[in-house]
Amino acid sequence: MSALSLVALEMHLSDRDIRVLDDLERFRFLTTRQLQRLHLPAAPLGSHATVSSATRGTTRILNRLEQLGVIGRLARRIGGIKHGSALIVWQLGPAGDRFLRARRGDPKRRRYEEPGRTFLSHTLAVADAAVNLIEQASAGRFELLELELEPACWRTFTSGSSTAISLKPDLLVVTADAHTETHSFVEIDRGTEHLPAVLRKCRIYQRYAATGIEQEKRSLFPAVVWVVPDPLRAARIRSAVDADAHLASELFWIITTDSMNRQLAPYPTPVNT
Structure with missing residues (x-):
């Protein structure tokens, strides 16, 4: 041009x-x-x-x-x-x-x-979550301090070796009101990933948390919030995470779409499905 x-x-x-x-x-x-x-x-x-x-x-x-x-x-x-x-x-x-x-x-x-159908559906679902947060902030329900989409929200780190590990959240969200802030890594789950793949990603989050990199920048590690399509999927992922001896289950929140606003909003008490 x-x-x-x-x-x-x-x-x-x-x-x-x-x-x-x-x-x-x-x-x-x-x-x-x-x-x-x-x-x-x-x-x-x-x-x-x-x-x-x-x-x-x-x-x-x-x-x-x-x-x-x-x-x-x-x-x-x-x-x-x-x-x-x-x-x-x-x-x-x-x-x-x-x-x-x-x-x-x-x-x-x-x-x-x-794009392929699966990729497009997931990308639009992530966009819909982000647009919803922007609308909530515009309505004055909370401040939206950070909203990072991929690849801006991705993290690369090393853990126990010189090999670089990539962590690829769908969103990084920070909301706030006059009293508190809520920091969240968000995974939009469409119910298409097998549970072993979900657990592998949870382990990457936990390995990243163990490095302290995010905590040094934020003084905390964001909650990892899986937003899933229905209560049955939420129960299956929750059970799998709780049963994995290598995971700190309190790090992971599994919620349905209709609970997303309450979980990501700046409220001190998390809502877990």
Whole structure:
């Protein structure tokens, strides 16, 4: 993208348009509904009287950005075609990628491809959890001090050897009110991972906690919160963690989606399913 075309494109983009591009780069993929919740919230958080009118406004913005080539829609639509435009999935387009990189002087180009269904479903579930936290903070229920998505929330460390170990949470969340802060590593579980894989990741968390790296920075180690789809899955993971002699079970909280706000909010008493 030449300097002239960059200037020309910037003249067509509002501040809100650029925030949409920033979010698509940060989250990788977002649905129309998620973008509406982030950028055109309905009353009482926003100026649109209804979700329907906010969705129509969001769709107009996204269609215009698509025409400019800065965003693109995926061929796959979550939930099926009958669910309408709210569940169209969007990602940053080539022009949008070049535009954002040029603004910050970043020469590294990112590849944007059609993802697999499992990866896309998980990425959108993580995004939905993050969007929900942003909405809660916007409503004044708590302050959202930190919200790191992957790869910003990933950690690399060594433990007992020179081999680097990678810990890859889905989210790092820090919320606060006037009295307390809650720090959480969040794992969004879709019920597709076998229990041995879940336990392996729990052991990596415990090995990382043993290094003291996070505690030196925060004076605590964040709770590890597994957000699972239903109580049966929660019970199975809880039982497996408790039965593993190598795990400190108090480090891990296994909750269902409807308990997520209470667990991640700055309340001193955790809610465990």
